[in-house]
Amino acid sequence: MYSRTLFVGCILLAITQFASAQELIINYRYNTTGPDSSNYLSFRSPIRYVGVEKDSVDSVSGASKFKSTTLFSPIQTDMLGKATFPAGVRGLLLFPVASDATRIEDNLHASKASNGVITIEYVHRGVAYKISTDKNGNIGFPRGGFLMRTIGYIEGHNPQVISKEFAPEGDADSVDWKKVWDPHIPSGREIAPGVSAKTSGIQNDYGDLTALFNWDGTLHVGYDESVLTIAGSLKAVKR
Numbered sequence: 001m002y003s004r005t006l007f008v009g010c011i012l013l014a015i016t017q018f019a020s021a022q023e024l025i026i027n028y029r030y031n032t033t034g035p036d037s038s039n040y041l042s043f044r045s046p047i048r049y050v051g052v053e054k055d056s057v058d059s060v061s062g063a064s065k066f067k068s069t070t071l072f073s074p075i076q077t078d079m080l081g082k083a084t085f086p087a088g089v090r091g092l093l094l095f096p097v098a099s100d101a102t103r104i105e106d107n108l109h110a111s112k113a114s115n116g117v118i119t120i121e122y123v124h125r126g127v128a129y130k131i132s133t134d135k136n137g138n139i140g141f142p143r144g145g146f147l148m149r150t151i152g153y154i155e156g157h158n159p160q161v162i163s164k165e166f167a168p169e170g171d172a173d174s175v176d177w178k179k180v181w182d183p184h185i186p187s188g189r190e191i192a193p194g195v196s197a198k199t200s201g202i203q204n205d206y207g208d209l210t211a212l213f214n215w216d217g218t219l220h221v222g223y224d225e226s227v228l229t230i231a232g233s234l235k236a237v238k239r
Helices: 002-019 087-093 100-105
Strands: 024-029 039-046 052-057 109-112 118-124 126-133 138-141 144-149 151-152 161-162 213-224 227-238
Touching: 024 052, 087 126, 087 144, 109 213, 118 151, 118 161
Parallel strands: none
Antiparallel strands: 024 039, 024 227, 039 052, 109 118, 118 126, 126 144, 138 213, 151 161, 213 227
């Protein structure tokens, strides 16, 4: 009993200290149309030594130069491993530190409506993600415009196999986004003959609502001449 009480107490103390520390600050640039040496991801976190300055992709290894992929992991979960960060946003942030082939394989694209709303969509490992801003280009945490839906699966690295209900050619490149986000298309459909993976319904991509804390705040998204920019700060708030 004592050890369990002590364990819980340590967790609560850590959360309190974590939440009262500095904010998570993000600065990002990504060209959605092709290779660009000016792409980068910068972030500074409340966790000691967890942050990078203008990380980009290593052309030789195809991985991030300053290990953003690994360093961002503690930000996206709490101490119990529960997700605290939208999976779609986390994936989006890592495009500048991945090879340009990832953009193509995941069919990343962005658009800006006449009213100012920016929409970003891509499909990674069979899961489609949609991130939508408000009219001012802002996405709010923890419950902003974050959606996800399983529409395919992947074996190994690539290519993805996408249900022909959402992609006529059965691949990521032919995804029909209007169908993906159509709530009238039911879940639980077979993706490919003989494969156990099924499609899902549309889900909110808020992370785990039972996590010990959530990120709160606003990130501003810009989209100009095919270049996405993301900047802002988020604060860890104990639940």
